[in-house]
Amino acid sequence: MTGDELKDYVARQFEGRMTLLDTGRFDPMYEVKVPDLLEVAKALRDDENLKFDFFCNLGGVDTGERFEAVYSIASTINKLRLDFKVMLPRDGAEIESVQEIWPGANWYEREIWELFGINVKNHGNLKRFLLPDDWDQGHPLRKDWDAPDFIRMPEL
Amino acid sequence: MGLIRKLPIYAEKIPGGAITTTTLEKVRQYSQACSLWYLLFGTACCAIELMCTGAARYDFDRLGMIFRATPRQSDLIICAGTITKKMGPRLRRLYDQMAEPRYVIAMGGCTVSGGPFYYDSYAVEKGINHIIPVDVYIPGCPPRPESLLEGCLTLQEKIKKQKLSDWQEK
């Protein structure tokens, strides 16, 4: 399946649940609504022609107005790759854990919980792990984060 | 350490004692300098260079330096790599576990000042001298094995000049 065929196929199969975002000439980026997340993820993994069985990456983004969780998945069988994202409100951001679909997502979810403060439902093991155990300065990857000993690089 | 420190004072009162104590002092300094066993402690990039320095081309063993896995038996921490705020207390603990006399070499920019992670990093300790006393600083990111060897030789020179009476009562 080439890139365009994948685009068409996803547009056909996931009509309404995955919307193509306009990001120009790059790889297609889809948006998935928060309540649909688990269901779409399951369908992406189980669809005969897609078989996205490999979890590449999950990155959080703080755009200032909202949070985004960007998933990158791949298929080791059909050699495909797909990105989709979930947009979340800034306060009370919460996503469903996709661990039961891709167990490898476990630590990535822990990471966005820790560094962005995005809550992950049904995760089961939300424990601090990248930051020191006695960390009490909030979520450092948020754009508005600051701390007394945090030195910004001066503009040259 | 009390008795050993006071020994030269008593010895000097005996005729010929001064010469004995200076000779012993020389032997003491020399033996310490020539047998620096380092702790196997590497956190980041510099650890690879530390490994290379221990390997065939540069060969730490020439200087009488071998690695020990436990801090109790080592004389020297070559602090190779970034020390984060999470790792800082552990480094302190390792240092505390070492037996006197103990020495520290700060290898690489990160341990000297935070190096490339000085700005914009919320997690990196800005120099290990905030945690433990450092004897020799080796700049570089990462320092070449030659610099590390030079640093070790500098430390040996330093130890050879160190008098027993300079020691702090702990």
Next chain:
Amino acid sequence: MGGLRTEEFIVNMGPQHPSTHGVCRLMLTMDGEKVVKIEPFIGYLHRAIEKICENRTYAQCVPIIDRFEYVTSMSCNQVFSLAAEKLAGIEVPERAEYLRVIMLELNRIASHLIFYGVTAMDLGALTPFLYGLREREMIIDLFEMTCGQRLTYNYIRIGGVSRDIPKEFVPQCRKAIETIRDKLNDYEGLLNENPIWLVRNKGVGYLAPDVAIAYGVSGPSLRASGVKYDLRRDDPYSIYDRFDFDVAVRYNGDCYDRYLVRLDEIKQSIRIVDQALDGLPEGPIRAKVSPNFKPPAGEVYSRIENSRGEMGAYILSDGSKKPFRVKLRGGSYNQLEVVPVIGVGGLIADLVAIFASLDVIMPEVDR
């Protein structure tokens, strides 16, 4: 023996431990010598590379990302440059692509040589460690004559490479790969058929292919489980589709196969370097890219095959000269995640073998 009472106890392996390859801490619940439960604690090397990149221009990001995976920092340069080039639509000159491939493959060999040595050292044989590092020095010499650094190269830049190779490079490189090809026999002779090596590795730490895929294990560790998945083949980047090489794959999924796959990969990498040296064209080595270049707004995820699995970089650009968000993905992250799954039930010595065979390296986990 009715009154005999046994108790599980907890051992902290790390953060400073000879076999954790850096500063990982594994909390082991042990029943005598047997490991009942493993809980990894990471973050001892969390240096906030992602946060730092948000306040650097794209060109300044490259040397920081070098430190993300220092054993193969050419790959780090490559994955970030690839993403940035995709974002801005930069065409990389032909010669630069070839140089990139040569450097990437040489770096892969160097990384696998370290793996060879460190794995042997973890299982108690110290001599292979020094043999591995000896041949690695030859590759490091090549890097040094090209870009002046031994470890963090900052060689592959956005739009090309930082400088051209000196004229002695090609003959010396051929000599180096010839030596390594020759010495590989020594390596295999030292360990491959060694009965102690076999009993320590064969059948230890079985990683089933479906478990490996589910946990996102990639690279040689995945291929040792029989999954023929290599991004150089299956999602070609740079000019890898022009070279003739086999994807090294083994089917038993144990520590021994993970070790063999990496030795096989060294041979394949030598083949690629050989071909790339033959086909190296003349021409410019760098596209014109301003140091303060501003890619258009957008987001991209690029991934390459690193010696430890899939290495990825996600860049979100808002159109300014600094990336808005950089997220890095390293193969070790998932491989460490799978250690508790396959390490439980074995002895502590098996755990060391498993940890070594997955080739986990901590900066890639902690970033």
Next chain:
Amino acid sequence: MSWPLAIGELHGIFRLLYGLLKDTGLPQPWLDTVTYIVLSVVVFGLLSVIALFLVWWERKIAGHIQQRFGPMRNGWHGWYQTIMDGLKLLQKEDVIISTRDKVVFFWAPVMCFVAAFLAYVVIPFGDGLIVADLNIGILYIMAVTTFTVISLLMAGWGSNNKYALLGGMRSAAQVVSYEVPMVASVLAIVVFVGSLSMVDIVKSQSGLVFNWFIFRFPFGPIAFITYIIAGTAEANRTPFDIPEAEQELVAGYNVEYSGMKFAMFFLAEFINMFTISAVAVTLFLGGWNGPFLPSWIWFVIKVLAIVLLLMLFRWTYPRLRVDQLMEFAWKFLVPVTFANLILAAWMKYAGWYW
């Protein structure tokens, strides 16, 4: 009170010493006591020097196997490197951890050190160069070398450290298991000679090289190989060095020891290695027997050859796992050595040997 030492058989320096003391006119019991004290001091000093030499030698051999040089800075090829190490260890702070078991922690290294030296009472360094020719010589060696395991267990327990405890337990299991094949392989020789005395064993191998037990087919070489394997395990050396497996247990039983206490463990390890080799030479390689050169030189040459073999093992092989180690001892070595013992006994009975 009768001493097992026959003074008339004494050699060289010992006889001289005895003669000198005799002139002073001391009563006999005092004379014997003083002689033995001096002898033990001599042996102690000699062995300390040997241990220091072995450490240096091991480092040089490791270096040359690994294509480097090893110590080079102190003297010619670093010959006094280990003396410097020893002096440094003397000056190191003796870290006393607060959670230790007071008595056990203190006595473990002492016991290890003493146990390592005890065997040298009956080892014949040359023709007549023996401290005491006990009639139960080899049995005595087997008994006292086992003391080491108690000291390692003590170190593991007394340190109150989990790694040390694991190391101590491992070493106990290992040494006890390997004791069995070791004794069985030694017994094959003893049955053949018909005596436990070390001197008798050596004397029965005098003459041509083919009288050495290693060349007495088929039981000799088998016993030798099994003995060397079991001995390597007994001395806790790679591939059987699991009690102090650096990559698993950090440093095993001696993880909490520093300074001189650690040095005691360290030296004891090398003295044990020398003991194993010395016993191997005595039993299988004809002891001090050899042409032209003085007997003690032959002894030292042979022992160093075996030590070299053990060192080559160490720098070539990976380490076994603890259960594989046990399996190897009980499922392979024990049956083989016992079969060998029966074979030797039968050959002796049938007179099928030359």
